[in-house]
Amino acid sequence: MWRISRISRVGLISSTQDIARSLPLPRDSLRVVIAEAQTRGRGRRGRVWHSPIGGLYMTIILPEVEAVRLVPIMAGVSAVEAVREACGVEASLKWPNDIMVGDRKLGGILTEVLWMRDRPEKILLGIGINVNNHIPRVLTSATNLSLELGGKVPLRELALSLLDRVGDNLIVLKDEPRELLRRWKGLSTTLNRRVEVYDGERILRGFAVDISREGGLLLEADDGLMHIVNGTIRYHCGGSK
Structure with missing residues (x-):
């Protein structure tokens, strides 16, 4: 499993992706930024990610990975496995980057690759999961773990479970990418x-x-x-x- 070199816990910030972008690249280890809340959390295509206190907002800084295009697949599998193992909620995946419970969105994944010449120098893997944060009524297509379980969910346990799964699945990504794809298919509601x-x-x-x-x-x-x-x-x- 990949070793975590440092976890930086911060309060209210613009975005964990913004903070991670300025941090040095770890060598053969993972560096993590976790925020209490974000003022400019974002998803794919620049969409706003509602990020009040109570959610899990994390960016993992990855060193160079050969199968860069499969990093979102690895992250999705890791997130759903962590939610199922730590919380007992039957989360699923919606291509390309949504974490779902039934037909409601629980979280999402944002992967940004910083290039040095023609090689990926640093990969910023952003994962956001609605845990105990307030879900506005207008967001009828969203849910959080506390709503699904009927009570408050420990953020720390979920974060540690997620980091464990990412560390394990990075090895699978390197050695057995087909196995990772197989697991993604088994967790997805998109196919067929x-x-x-x-x-x-x-x-x-x-x-x-x-x-x-x-x-x-x-x-x-x-x-x-x-x-x-x-x-x-x-x-x-x-x-x-």
Whole structure:
């Protein structure tokens, strides 16, 4: 398992990603930033991530990893395994980066790669999970662990479980990436159903058949099989094939 060199716990900040970006790169170890709350928490495509006190907001600084594109897959598997093990909540994964409970969003993953010439120098792995934080009524598609369990959840235990899973799964990512993909598929609700995917330019409709070795979605559309690297997905009311 990867060793954690340092955990920096901070109070109210802009974003753990911003703090982690300025920290030195650890060698053969992981450095972690955990915040009590964020004023500018963000998700993919610059979306705002609501980050009040009570949630788990973490960025893990990773050294160079060969399979960079599978880091979000590794993170998703780690987060869901940690939630299930530490809290007993049957969380699942929605491609590409959502942590779900049923049809409600529990958390998300943001991976940013800082390049040095043509090589990834530092990887910032951001993970946000709604734990005890207040969920505004307008966010009807969101949930948190305290709502699911009917009581307050210890943040520290969940954070430590998550870091343990990330450390273990980084080894799996290096040695057995196919095993990591297999586990992701077993935890996901995306595959084997009709979906709509917005890739930033167009809406694609089809049947989600698999994920590729690089973590992309394989979509069986009317004009053939498509490999989608990134996008926002919506489950089609038509259900399975």
